[in-house]
Amino acid sequence: MNHHQLEKDIEHLEHVISHISAADRIPLSYWRNRIDSVSGAVRVPAQASRIKRLNAALLELEKQQKV
Template sequence: MNHYQLETDIQHLEQVLTHISLNDRIPLSYWRKRVDSLTSVASVPSQRSRVKKLNEALRALEVRAQT
């Protein structure tokens, strides 16, 4: 994945994850796959930090879904 595509994907997920809910049609597992795919390719510290925040936000939603 090139740098531009990685940045675009991170920005998209940063926007989307603030708006999704447990009742959305797209399951959390889809978003988990998207975030996990970025974890392995983020190489710049700022990208890793942003992906870490995405992971934390998604994990909070996953925890809420389990209760």
């Protein structure tokens, strides 16, 4: 994955994760797979930090879903 596509993917995930809920029509497992897929292509610390924040936000949603 090239740098520009990776940035676009991270930006998209940041937007989506900030707007979804545990009851969203697209399952959280889909977003977990997307984050995991993107995280494998991360090359710089700033991107890794953003993925870490996305993981934390999604983890909170996943916890809410289990309650």
